[in-house]
Amino acid sequence: MTPTExxxxxxxxxxxxxxxxxxxxxxxxxxxxHSFAAVCVPPFFAQEAVQQLADTxxxxxxxxxxxxxxxxxxxxxxxxxxxxDKEVDEIDAVVNxxxxxxxxxxxxxxxxxxxxxxxxxxGKVVKIIIETGLLTKAEMERVCEICTKAEVxxxxxxxxxxxxxxTLEVVKLLxxxxxxxxxxxxxxxxxxxxTALQMLEAGADRIGTSSxxxxxxx
Numbered sequence: 035m036t037p038t039e040x041x042x043x044x045x046x047x048x049x050x051x052x053x054x055x056x057x058x059x060x061x062x063x064x065x066x067x068h069s070f071a072a073v074c075v076p077p078f079f080a081q082e083a084v085q086q087l088a089d090t091x092x093x094x095x096x097x098x099x100x101x102x103x104x105x106x107x108x109x110x111x112x113x114x115x116x117x118x119d120k121e122v123d124e125i126d127a128v129v130n131x132x133x134x135x136x137x138x139x140x141x142x143x144x145x146x147x148x149x150x151x152x153x154x155x156x157g158k159v160v161k162i163i164i165e166t167g168l169l170t171k172a173e174m175e176r177v178c179e180i181c182t183k184a185e186v187x188x189x190x191x192x193x194x195x196x197x198x199x200x201t202l203e204v205v206k207l208l209x210x211x212x213x214x215x216x217x218x219x220x221x222x223x224x225x226x227x228x229t230a231l232q233m234l235e236a237g238a239d240r241i242g243t244s245s246x247x248x249x250x251x252x
Contacts (some may be wrong), residue, residue, distance in 0.1 A: 062086035096123035103128030103193035161188035167197025178211040192222035199223030209237030
């Protein structure tokens with residue numbers, strides 16, 4: 035796979051709490067230069083990223099319920115609406131891990147469905163972050179069933195902030211559990227071209243990384 039082909043799968047990401055507008059300008063400039071699939075920034079910077087990338091094919095993604103996922107569903111829906119107002123293309127939303135761990139499956143279903151419906155009504159792409167490093171195989175299976183019924187666009191492995199990031203085993207498992215209509219975003223700890231290629235070969239469609247430039251220039 036050529037660097038250009040790899041770049042087309044990368045969500046060029048910066049979500050650190052102390053980032054600045056200069057960071058956003060650098061991130062969007064790099065995304066344009068390398069034709070990354072998307073940039074992913076905090077909601078506070080989403081509108082700036084949209085403006086910087088207005089005349090390009092690079093998508094703008096931002097996060098909801100990030101990074102812990104346990105904010106109320108109603109708050110997440112309001113966050114989605116805020117993201118839509120900022121004209122982002124894609125929304126990466128964290129599922130409620132505490133609800134999963136306590137087997138509150140109706141709550142988890144409502145959480146995922148509410149986020150997805152709010153985004154899809156405005157034609158936005160939804161990536162549900164399930165934080166695989168904190169889940170058992172049985173929990174992943176159940177969450178994937180819920181995501182399938184909700185018709186999410188992507189299941190994303192990790193925030194990169196909690197527990198283990200993406201692994202080949204998890205990406206392969208998710209690919210087995212999900213229909214082809216639902217894509218996989220591998221995220222968390224992907225810093226080399228070799229790892230990115232392995233993730234793509236295992237079934238990932240997107241790679242979330244803060245090392246996008248280094249990765250394609252390797």
